[in-house]
Amino acid sequence: MKKRALLTGVTGQDGAYLSELLLEKGYEVHGIKRRSSLFNTARIDHLYQDPHDEDQRFILHYGDLTDSSSIIRVLQEVQPDEIYNLGAQSHVQVSFEAPEYTANSDAVGALRILEAIRLLGLKDKTRFYQASTSELYGKVQAIPQTETTPFYPRSPYAVAKLYGYWITVNYRESYGMYACNGILFNHESPLRGETFVTRKITRAVAKIGLGLQEKLWLGNLDAQRDWGHAKDYCEAMWLMLQQPSPEDYVVATGVTTPVREFVRLAFAEIGISLAFQGEGIAETGVVVACNHPAYQVPIGKTVIAVDPRYFRPAEVDLLVGDPRKAKEKLGWVPTYDLPALVQEMVQADVHLFQRDAVLLRSGFEVKREFE
């Protein structure tokens, strides 16, 4: 029998990689997507199947984590063997501007799914994965962070995810459900949302290199993150639901890097060396060498500047995870290190913007975007 998986957040970065992985493993994959006034399926369009095809293995349903009735309807219809709750308002800074919505989707959303599993009598059939996060550690209480490090959330997003974490543990302990938290550290890819710092940087590097952008404004360059590749992390999610008993796992690389260093690595990928000068909001990144014939950026040009608009009301300064449990118990083996991740992201964005560069050189206007 084909296993059936249901993903919330199927249109997001992880939803796309996990769908690919599960389809490769022979699953029938169902995804919940929100209604939107524009198409929001760019990351999964390559998986689309004509609904008239006989052997449907990738099926989308409209629904929303803030709407119990849609969650119950989809679960009843799909009767999944596995649920991956990836849907969330996932931007930390945005959560300060929309705290109540973030709580509704990220905290109560997890509860809605767990309750639907219970009320529909699926608790012995359906395994549940909750997308928990290293943001739970916030103001960190130990370095590196493990499954037993105390939490200290620092944003409405992290507080909402704290509820999601504990309600998952609670349903496991109260009702004997197979429910797990993956405490995943930052994971990135060419599919990463454009307003997260890594993708914002790799897009800007490509555009600056191709002459489509002058400068990149960033916030806190000192923040340190443990960055891995989303593809590797989706493998860990799947492994967590294949064990004899449900447990919570940290998924991380064990290496932490400041935002400033990520910027340096990304520019180096297109042959540009930067020097950082000044401090605080006066810090800038200036080109000191440009060694690639395809990218002509003048020496001495300021390409990085700091805009306090991107500072957060409360910052998470340093995250670094200890993935030993995931490696030992799940046999999880990551395949990317940071240089390989940066290389893939920068090259993908160069590829993406090459067409705009040609249009611009030919006298056409190129689209501007809001950040």
Ligand code: NDP
């Ligand atoms: P994305 O922001 O790329 O994707 C979020 C997904 O959730 C999108 O499909 C989005 O839909 C959907 N969504 C948002 N609000 C709702 C809602 N109310 N109802 C239903 N769906 C909704 O996130 P990632 O793929 O990067 O992350 C996946 C999950 O893992 C998230 O829960 C995130 O918080 C968590 N996480 C992520 C980490 C990371 O580094 N990427 C690390 C640790 C945890 P739409 O496309 O319509 O916006």
Ligand code: GDR
């Ligand atoms: P994060 O990711 O908050 O860790 O949450 P993000 O990439 O947004 O920020 C990482 C760090 O970079 C600093 N920073 C900036 N961030 C953004 N977005 N834009 C900027 O211009 C900028 N300049 C500096 C931030 O202050 C921060 O310290 C991500 C999300 O995917 C969450 O959903 C997930 O739970 C965690 O990772 C683990």
